[in-house]
Structures are given as C-alpha cells and as structure tokens.
Amino acid sequence: METNFSNNTPIYLQLVEELKAKILIGEYRCGDKLPSIRDFALTFKVNPNTIQKALVELEDLGLIYTERTNGKFITKEQVVIDKLKNEYSNKLCESFLIEMSKIGFSKDMAIYLLKNYGGKN
Amino acid sequence: METNFSNNTPIYLQLVEELKAKILIGEYRCGDKLPSIRDFALTFKVNPNTIQKALVELEDLGLIYTERTNGKFITKEQVVIDKLKNEYSNKLCESFLIEMSKIGFSKDMAIYLLKNYGGKN
Amino acid sequence: METNFSNNTPIYLQLVEELKAKILIGEYRCGDKLPSIRDFALTFKVNPNTIQKALVELEDLGLIYTERTNGKFITKEQVVIDKLKNEYSNKLCESFLIEMSKIGFSKDMAIYLLKNYGGKN
Amino acid sequence: METNFSNNTPIYLQLVEELKAKILIGEYRCGDKLPSIRDFALTFKVNPNTIQKALVELEDLGLIYTERTNGKFITKEQVVIDKLKNEYSNKLCESFLIEMSKIGFSKDMAIYLLKNYGGKN
DNA sequence: GTGGTCTAGACCACT
DNA sequence: GTGGTCTAGACCACG
Numbered sequence: 001m002e003t004n005f006s007n008n009t010p011i012y013l014q015l016v017e018e019l020k021a022k023i024l025i026g027e028y029r030c031g032d033k034l035p036s037i038r039d040f041a042l043t044f045k046v047n048p049n050t051i052q053k054a055l056v057e058l059e060d061l062g063l064i065y066t067e068r069t070n071g072k073f074i075t076k077e078q079v080v081i082d083k084l085k086n087e088y089s090n091k092l093c094e095s096f097l098i099e100m101s102k103i104g105f106s107k108d109m110a111i112y113l114l115k116n117y118g119g120k121n
Numbered sequence: 122m123e124t125n126f127s128n129n130t131p132i133y134l135q136l137v138e139e140l141k142a143k144i145l146i147g148e149y150r151c152g153d154k155l156p157s158i159r160d161f162a163l164t165f166k167v168n169p170n171t172i173q174k175a176l177v178e179l180e181d182l183g184l185i186y187t188e189r190t191n192g193k194f195i196t197k198e199q200v201v202i203d204k205l206k207n208e209y210s211n212k213l214c215e216s217f218l219i220e221m222s223k224i225g226f227s228k229d230m231a232i233y234l235l236k237n238y239g240g241k242n
Numbered sequence: 243m244e245t246n247f248s249n250n251t252p253i254y255l256q257l258v259e260e261l262k263a264k265i266l267i268g269e270y271r272c273g274d275k276l277p278s279i280r281d282f283a284l285t286f287k288v289n290p291n292t293i294q295k296a297l298v299e300l301e302d303l304g305l306i307y308t309e310r311t312n313g314k315f316i317t318k319e320q321v322v323i324d325k326l327k328n329e330y331s332n333k334l335c336e337s338f339l340i341e342m343s344k345i346g347f348s349k350d351m352a353i354y355l356l357k358n359y360g361g362k363n
Numbered sequence: 364m365e366t367n368f369s370n371n372t373p374i375y376l377q378l379v380e381e382l383k384a385k386i387l388i389g390e391y392r393c394g395d396k397l398p399s400i401r402d403f404a405l406t407f408k409v410n411p412n413t414i415q416k417a418l419v420e421l422e423d424l425g426l427i428y429t430e431r432t433n434g435k436f437i438t439k440e441q442v443v444i445d446k447l448k449n450e451y452s453n454k455l456c457e458s459f460l461i462e463m464s465k466i467g468f469s470k471d472m473a474i475y476l477l478k479n480y481g482g483k484n
Numbered sequence: 485g486t487g488g489t490c491t492a493g494a495c496c497a498c499t
Numbered sequence: 500g501t502g503g504t505c506t507a508g509a510c511c512a513c514g
Contacts, residue, residue, distance in 0.1 A: 310503090
C-alpha cells in the first residue's frame with residue numbers, strides 16, 4: 001500500500017474515502033474484523049490519531065462498529081452498505097450533473113460527453 | 122446576490138468557481154469589464170483582499186487580464202475559454218468515472234445510473 | 243540578515259528573487275526544509291502574509307512544495323532547479339542584448355563592452 | 364507606431380525608455396524639435412499627462428530642454444548624450460553581471476553563456 | 485476611482 | 500507549532 005496522499009485534503013478524510021470505497025466495493029465484507037489502529041497506522045504510515053479520526057467517521061456512517069476490547073468490525077447489515085452505495089452513487093450523479101450544468105451542459109449533453117470520454121467506447 | 126458560502130472550502134476558491142462558471146457559461150463575455158474589486162467586495166460581502174485573491178487565480182488561468190488603473194477584463198480570446206471548458210468537462214467526466222469505479226461501477230453502469238438519475242429521462 | 247529592501251519593487255517580489263537566487267545557487271539544497279513562515283517574518287522583519295505571498299510564488303514556480311502542517315521544502319527534483327537556472331540565464335542574456343541593441347550596440351559590441359567592464363579582465 | 368505597453372511597468376516609464384533609446388541611438392538628433400505633447404499623445408494613444416510625465420523625466424536627465432512657447436528640443440550637447448550612453452551601457456553590464464552572479468555564474472561564465480546565446484555566433 | 489501592496493492580528497484544521 | 504484563510508484598514512502609483 002503506497003502512501004500517496006494529496007496535500008489539499010486532510011489525510012483523515014482521504015482515509016475515510018479509501019476505506020469507504022473498500023467496504024462499498026466489497027473488498028472488506030460484512031462482519032469482517034478491521035486491522036487494529038496500530039496496524040493501520042503502520043500500513044498507511046500515518047499517525048494513529050489520524051486513523052482513529054477516520055474510523056470515528058466511518059462509525060458515524062454506520063459502516064463499522066466497535067466491540068470494546070475486541071476491535072472494530074464492518075457492519076453486519078449488508079442493507080446499510082447497499083443503502084450507502086446507492087446514496088453515494090446518487091450523490092456522484094447529482095454533483096456531476098450540477099457541475100456540468102454550471103458550465104452550460106444539459107443532462108443529455110453531459111451523458112453524450114461522458115460516453116465519448118476516453119475514446120470510442 | 123445572496124452570500125451563501127460553504128464552510129469547508131475557502132471563500133476565495135468558491136469565488137473562483139462561481140466566476141469561472143459565469144465566464145465559461147457565457148454570462149460574462151469576452152472583453153467584458155469586471156466590476157471593481159471594491160464593488161465585488163460589497164456584492165459578496167467579503168473583504169476586498171479575498172476578491173483580489175480569487176481574481177489573481179482567474180488571471181493565472183488566463184480567463185481575465187488586468188489593465189492597470191482601468192480595471193479587470195474577461196480575456197478577449199474566446200479560444201482560451203473554450204479550451205478551458207473542454208478541459209474542465211473532461212476533468213469532470215474523469216473524476217466521475219473514477220469515483221464510480223471506486224465503488225464498483227463500470228463506465229457502462231455509471232452511464233446507466235446517470236441516465237436513470239432523477240426520473241426516466 | 244539586514245533588511246535592505248528597495249522602494250520601487252514590492253517586498254514580496256524582492257523576497258522571491260532573494261530566495262530563488264539562494265535555491266538556484268545551491269545555498270538551499272534539494273529537499274531542505276525552509277524556516278517557518280513566522281520565522282521568516284521575524285528574520286526579514288516583514289509581515290507573515292508578505293512571506294506567504296512570496297512563497298506561493300516560489301511554489302508556483304515549482305521550486306518549493308508544501309507539506310501540510312509540516313512546513314515548506316525545497317523541491318526534491320534537481321532537474322526543476324537546473325531547468326529554471328537555464329531559463330533564467332537565457333532570459334538575462336536576452337534582455338541584456340535587447341537593451342544594448344536599443345541603444346545601438348550589436349551583440350559583438352555588447353560582449354566587448356562587457357569584457358572591458360570593471361577593468362581589463 | 365504600435366502601442367504595445369506592458370502592464371507591469373508604468374506607461375510613462377516605458378515611454379521614457381523608448382524615447383531615451385531613440386535619442387541615444389541617434390534617431391532623434393542634437394537640437395531636433397520634439398513633437399508637441401498633443402501629437403505625442405495621439406501617436407502613442409495615451410493621456411497627454413502621461414507624455415508630460417515622461418518628458419519631465421527626460422528633462423531631468425538633461426536629454427531634452429524646454430523653450431517656453433516654442434516646444435521641447437533634444438539637448439544640443441552631444442557630450443551629454445554620449446555620457447549617458449556610456450553610463451547606461453555600464454549600468455546594463457553591471458546589472459547583468461550581478462544577476463548572473465546571483466545564480467552562481469562568474470563574469471567569464473556569463474560572457475561564455477552570452478556568446479553562445481541564440482546560436483553559434 | 486482603479487488595482488496593488490502591506491500590516492496587524494485573528495481564527496482554524498491538522499498532526 | 501505548522502500553514503491557510505480572512506478581516507479591517509491603510510497607503511501608494513497611476514491616469
């Protein structure tokens with residue numbers, strides 16, 4: 001795991017995104033135990049406090065939960081994950097369309113540009 | 122003009138985005154004179170220095186230029202605007218697809234979700 | 243460190259020049275940490291904002307980069323420095339020759355005058 | 364005469380340089396009458412005040428003099444012009460060498476780079 | 485009246 | 500303690 005963090009966003013938020021993605025995509029699965037904060041800190045080469053801050057955010061989202069003395073786990077409820085996945089993709093669609101409309105592109109135009117982005121397919 | 126700035130992003134960057142959008146969308150047109158820094162400051166209810174910082178960014182982008190003692194103007198070169206518009210929409214497409222792929226959606230799936238977002242058309 | 247700023251040029255630009263020179267000449271070396279903005283401000287007896295403005299310029303030039311909460315550093319890429327050094331010396335040669343030609347001296351004459359400037363060698 | 368003024372330097376100073384050059388190079392000769400301020404203003408498409416300010420500077424330098432009700436003339440003393448030409452070229456040499464030394468180039472190196480600037484001759 | 489620069493001083497997020 | 504942002508207010512050169 002390379003540690004390539006951008007300078008413009010707080011590291012802990014970048015960690016939130018990265019971990020959230022891994023959960024939503026299924027790389028971490030329902031009920032899985034997360035590595036300890038210390039292990040995470042070593043893996044990402046950041047301060048344990050930074051990890052802690054990120055995990056608190058994920059817990060607020062309901063994606064992970066804490067068992068005192070046992071560690072942190074991915075939520076057992078797949079529905080929470082699916083719901084978040086939907087919300088997230090909707091949010092992405094919304095922002096995309098808003099941004100495109102800001103520079104004068106309709107939804108249809110946005111879709112057209114998206115299709116043509118990066119080559120013929 | 123309401124002053125509705127988000128808390129998470131520097132005001133001057135929000136100004137950059139807002140003004141950039143107005144230029145790209147054509148609300149401000151080639152060669153137009155911008156309001157003076159002081160007028161802008163009154164309009165947006167922020168400090169003149171904050172406006173100044175935003176306008177410097179726009180000047181770096183080549184979207185506006187300064188005539189000493191006369192004011193600031195939208196660039197006369199439409200090509201600069203068009204180029205930036207293209208770059209910007211490409212960037213939006215790219216980020217959108219990357220974000221969607223992070224949560225497990227292919228380009229085709231992303232387009233499908235986008236089409237269905239917010240109703241049948 | 244004396245504070246001898248000229249009156250005709252903005253202080254922040256004089257700082258840019260001074261720091262750029264120190265980097266190009268190798269007094270500050272690749273990867274070196276710069277003093278904090280506040281320290282700089284004390285050293286040069288100017289406002290921290292003025293330092294900040296100068297350092298932003300240097301960052302735009304690619305000569306320094308910022309690590310959030312850690313400080314600012316000289317770029318790790320010597321090539322950037324060398325490139326800038328070349329560009330800069332070329333720019334100096336060009337301006338010199340142009341200025342000399344404006345008052346009627348050819349390139350050869352300019353070189354001759356330069357050789358004889360300040361003594362026989 | 365195109366009016367291509369840079370934005371970073373006051374116009375009147377750019378005029379000073381341009382006119383000084385024309386005098387030093389001999390395009391305007393000893394004793395020549397200068398165009399009227401109004402004509403100058405039309406030629407350069409700038410405010411008469413700006414011309415006036417430039418001409419005052421040239422008069423301070425001793426390059427021109429004013430005959431009340433008759434207009435302004437190039438100084439009759441060629442020696443003044445020659446002296447200024449020398450001073451000016453010396454000043455150029457000095458700044459050039461200083462700037463080059465700031466980025467680590469000796470006088471010899473500076474001359475070498477100058478010779479090689481812009482091709483083999 | 486225009487933009488440009490600078491100061492003094494404040495608050496914030498991050499580590 | 501670090502950089503980043505912002506304000507309030509001042510002064511200046513220019514045209």
